[in-house]
Amino acid sequence: MIISVASGKGGTGKTTVSTNMAISLGDACTLLDCDVEEPNAHLFLHPHINRSETVTTFIPEVDQERCTFCRKCAEICRYRAIAVVGQKVLVFENLCHSCEGCLVVCPDGAIREGKRELGVVEWGEGSGVEMIQGRLRVGEAMSPPLIKKVRSYADLDRTVIIDAPPGTSCPVIAAMRGTDFVLLVTEPTPFGLHDLQLAVGAVRLLGIPCGLVINRSDMGDGQVWEYARQEKIPILMEIPFDRRIAEVYSKGLAIVEAMPEWRQKFTELFQQIQMEIVAEKLRRESL
């Protein structure tokens, strides 16, 4: 079972929810930090990293000797990562999205497989949780292939929790697609609601059941609850704006470790998600 934790708006508490749920489940689960542009689950799990792998992606390398400057490679590239000017071929490797179209259309065998480093995948264990995280190379703009790589290493016989990146674009889609449930973490502010609506739109397009965690639930206004009621999205947990929680967070500690009464709540959150998944399955089968 794979649960992705997403939000739309950044800073609502995805990592707080995913790390605390993971620690509550302990060694039964694997946490994947798929927010590869700024992975931060490690700040709360303090894992000992015991393995690391560099991930690369295809970029074209041009053999200027073989090239006949026919421009087929430049014409097929939607990202203009190859330009042919006169008798020169330029490769803009940062623009390349690795479709390999140039490799396929080149009639002269002048394009070879080159590599661009995307980042690293790291394995570790902390607070009793197995963790895999992706770290995008500084300067790299394309994160979905690294996110997919992190996900490819998850043992699907275990419970997998994915800490997704914020937003609703390609990286978060790469983190949510094909998961069994999306837990959306929001806050009761107009901004939180606005981005939640975008996130729900994306989740619905992917056809994945979802539920809400409302963080800092005793501030802001009531619109998020109203929205959840209208859209029939279950609210599975509310976390108050509590100074003690903020203090624990600021020290890089897990809430469930510093305030043990929360362990039960996060365990129940997980159980509720399990029930939602089963209920959704039954709903679909009955259709």
Added chain:
Amino acid sequence: MKIAVTAKGTKLASEVDPRFGRAAYILIVDTKDMKIEVLDNKENVNAFKGAGIQAATMIADRGAEVLLTGFCGPNAFRTLEAAGIKVGSDVSGTVAEAIEAFLNGEVTYTQAANAEGHW
């Protein structure tokens, strides 16, 4: 000698478009007879990516040896450099004024891009 000038319109009296890759038009002016070839850059204006690279390839194909424009990003600059096109940036006023400045030797050529790349 052919000079490419980015322009907001199609005439010598048109203003220089400060953008290179996404300029409205690019005028290729032959200094021999002041004849203008107008390149409608519509396709690049709305390009998804690589407008500068494409525009640079386009003017190289037309045989331009000099480009007069406002701003030129790193990818466009690299392409222009490969094509051996000299870049006069920070150019403003009308196309005619830009050409005149070039003919009077008042244009200074840049050795590097003068705008950040876009993602």
